[in-house]
Amino acid sequence: MPxxxxxxxxxxxxxxxxxxxxxxxxxxxREATAMAGEMLKDLDGSLKPGxxxxxxxxxxxxxxxxxxxxxxxxxQ
Amino acid sequence: MPxxxxxxxxxxxxxxxxxxxxxxxxxxxITTENLDQGVILSEAGDxxxxxxxxHSGMLSLLAVLNDGRAIETAMxxxxxxxxxxxxxxxxISEVRVVVQLRAEVSKIAASxxxxxxxxxxxxxxxxMNSNEVLLAQTRVTAACNAVxxxxxxxxxxxxxxxxRAGNDPINLTQQFLAEMLGVRRxxxxxxxxxxxxxxxxxxxxxxxxxxxxxxxxxxxxECYATLSARSVL
Numbered sequence: 106m107p108x109x110x111x112x113x114x115x116x117x118x119x120x121x122x123x124x125x126x127x128x129x130x131x132x133x134x135r136e137a138t139a140m141a142g143e144m145l146k147d148l149d150g151s152l153k154p155g156x157x158x159x160x161x162x163x164x165x166x167x168x169x170x171x172x173x174x175x176x177x178x179x180x181q
Numbered sequence: 182m183p184x185x186x187x188x189x190x191x192x193x194x195x196x197x198x199x200x201x202x203x204x205x206x207x208x209x210x211i212t213t214e215n216l217d218q219g220v221i222l223s224e225a226g227d228x229x230x231x232x233x234x235x236h237s238g239m240l241s242l243l244a245v246l247n248d249g250r251a252i253e254t255a256m257x258x259x260x261x262x263x264x265x266x267x268x269x270x271x272x273i274s275e276v277r278v279v280v281q282l283r284a285e286v287s288k289i290a291a292s293x294x295x296x297x298x299x300x301x302x303x304x305x306x307x308x309m310n311s312n313e314v315l316l317a318q319t320r321v322t323a324a325c326n327a328v329x330x331x332x333x334x335x336x337x338x339x340x341x342x343x344x345r346a347g348n349d350p351i352n353l354t355q356q357f358l359a360e361m362l363g364v365r366r367x368x369x370x371x372x373x374x375x376x377x378x379x380x381x382x383x384x385x386x387x388x389x390x391x392x393x394x395x396x397x398x399x400x401x402x403e404c405y406a407t408l409s410a411r412s413v414l
Binding site: 111113119120121123125136139140143144146147149 | 330331332355364365366367368370371372374375378
């Protein structure tokens with residue numbers, strides 16, 4: 106099974122050095138969305154207007170397969 | 182009561198509190214053994230074969246779902262027992278019991294324990310108290326899992342585990358930790374990186390070392406203090 110990496114960027118990178126063996130890209134997408142759901146619950150006020158929260162899924166060649174982005178802003 | 186004394190000198194609180202009469206009922210049937218991390222002592226739905234009294238280490242009680250996922254509902258160390266309700270006639274275990282941290286335990290066959298309990302009010306009380314402790318933990322854990330963020334639960338869990346690990350390193354895979362907390366492995370990886378980044382722990386190759394316990398306590402949810410204060414852990 107191919108290896109996928111799940112990197113989080115929120116006021117700095119948090120690189121996944123371990124990775125996860127998953128069946129295919131579809132499984133990696135499901136994992137990313139489930140992980141994002143858990144992580145977003147954890148934000149709990151720490152995401153500030155003007156900042157972003159990103160989750161990137163890459164393969165072993167560091168190619169970005171998916172990116173989930175939560176943008177926070179305060180319209181003027 | 183030589184057979185209820187662990188070779189390390191550490192003893193189970195429940196066994197230590199028993200009087201001579203109860204010890205005499207149990208000790209001919211008690212054996213002490215060491216259990217390796219990861220060993221499954223019983224599966225949910227199994228008949229309870231043995232009652233376990235840990236002297237060191239920790240046993241985890243997991244609820245198992247139909248799809249195979251499991252989540253920790255309680256942990257039992259030196260202060261408690263696993264399977265004690267067998268003494269009152271509960272024959273079927275509702276949980277999977279796994280050795281979370283290498284443990285030294287005394288164990289007694291459920292059938293023998295049942296016979297001893299039938300002859301002793303003190304042992305019946307022990308069964309009830311042990312069950313009450315597990316229920317109290319499960320109540321707090323249910324609320325904690327539903328409401329508290331993963332980072333706080335991760336820290337709470339590490340503190341409780343460290344309290345039972347003594348000076349031993351905490352050797353756990355991220356997959357195992359994810360199961361304990363009922364979250365994705367990838368979420369545990371991210372949270373472990375974050376907590377490490379703050380300097381509270383050092384995590385490498387499945388081994389966790391606590392670097393700053395005070396910080397870890399600040400990051401943990403109230404459930405660490407709640408369960409510790411009630412002496413249920």
